[in-house]
Amino acid sequence: MRVTLLGTGCPVADxxxxxxxxxxxxxxxxxxxxCGSGVTQRLLAHGSNGAKLTGLLLTHLHSDHVVDFIQLLISGWHQGRAKPLRVYGPRRTREFLGALLEAWRPEFEQRTAHxxxxxxxxxxxxxxxxxxWTLETPGLRIRNVEVRHPPIPQAFGYRFEERGEDAGTATVSGDTAYCPExxxxxxxxxLLVHEAFVHWQYAKRQPDPAKQQAMRSYHTATEEVGKVAREAGVGHLALTHWVPLVFDRARVVEDVRTEFHGGLTLGEDLMSFDVVRGHVALARSGVQSHL
Ligand SMILES: [Zn+2]
Ligand SMILES: [Zn+2]
Structure with a gap:
């Protein structure tokens, strides 16, 4: 199993x-x-593309997680996908994507005809x-739970279990506060890919405690995410969905290490992990950043 962090940001462009x-x-x-902003370019940089997808799983309908949906659909078609794109998502996905597809319908019809x-x-x-929900595919078992991202009515984390003796298991948190489920x-x-809210860094640019608390109430602070990894008994923790985007890396490591002593990676775009049972290895280090 290979897990790749295509985008590790948030709604703020970077x-x-x-x-x-x-x-x-x-x-x-x-x-x-x-399918956050820039996902189609990151797929190409990784060596894949939208036509190669078995399917798309949405964690929730916040804009940063779905904003490039139409670009993913159209570029996958240009890249050779000749069958519909399979999508799984929470309640209201049909209404949401239906409105998007309806807006683009004249362009699709005109283009395919012309x-x-x-x-x-x-x-x-x-x-x-x-x-x-559980999906049994030829190669995998995929399961989900509802995570805690209020006031978003429904948000998911997903678990992937590959079949076979040495097959690996990976879980992706989506956006959530500390969540027992x-x-x-x-x-x-x-491997656990988990979101990270660097609240003390956020507080430097947002001095209003009420606004700080509002952000913290639906994300997982860096002091808490190590506890999540320890309690779940995961082998390796990769952090993603950084809020804010630039932070004191050493202090984040300190935060996590008060609770968790397994493998730890502060995620960067295009980092890949090879996951087999009991072992996670960094396969590619990702985009060189200047953070
Ligand atoms: Zn969200
Ligand atoms: Zn988000």
Whole structure:
């Protein structure tokens, strides 16, 4: 199993950290989790593309996680996808993507007619799912839980279990505050990809305690995320979805190390991890940043 952090940023635009997106390649399948800003460029930089996706899993409908959906759909069609894009997402995904697709329908119809090309690859095969969902694919078992990201009504974390003797397990948190259900989902995972809120760094530019607390209430502070990894008993913790984007790295490591002494990576865009049972190795170090 290979897990790649395609985008480790948040809604704030940045040249080093693109919008949230993670890729899981395992059992001959390629699953994309979220499609934040710049995801199609990051897929190419990783050596993949939108036509190679087995499917797209959405954690929730916050803009930073879905903003490049149409670009992903259209570029995948240009890259050769001749069948609908499979998408799984929370309640209201149908309403949300339906409105987007409706807005683009005249362009799709005009383009396919004028260029004399089939439009199957511009269609979406959508399934709205709830927490506790399981998908058995030829290569994987994928499960989810509802995580805690209020006031967003429904947000998911996903767990991927590859089949086979030495097969690895990885869990992706999505956006969440400290979440016991996510800890259960992640239990014993070789790799946990978890969001990180660097609240003391955030406080330097946002002095209003009420606004600091509002952010903290639906994210996981760097002091808490080590506790999540320890309680879940994961082998390796990779942090992503950095808020804010620039921070004191040594202090983040200190925060996590008060609770967790397993493998630790402060995620950067295009970092890849090879995951087998009991072992996680950094396969590629990612975009060189100047953080
Ligand atoms: Zn969110
Ligand atoms: Zn987010």
């Amino acid at each position: 040249v080093h950290r693109y919008g949230p997106a993670t890729l899981v390649e395992a059992g001959g399948e390629t699953w994309l989790i979220d 260029e004399r090309r089939g439009g199957e690859g511009l269609r979406v095969e959508l399934e709205e799912i709830d927490g506790g 996510l800890i259960e989902l992640a239990r014993g995972s070789d």
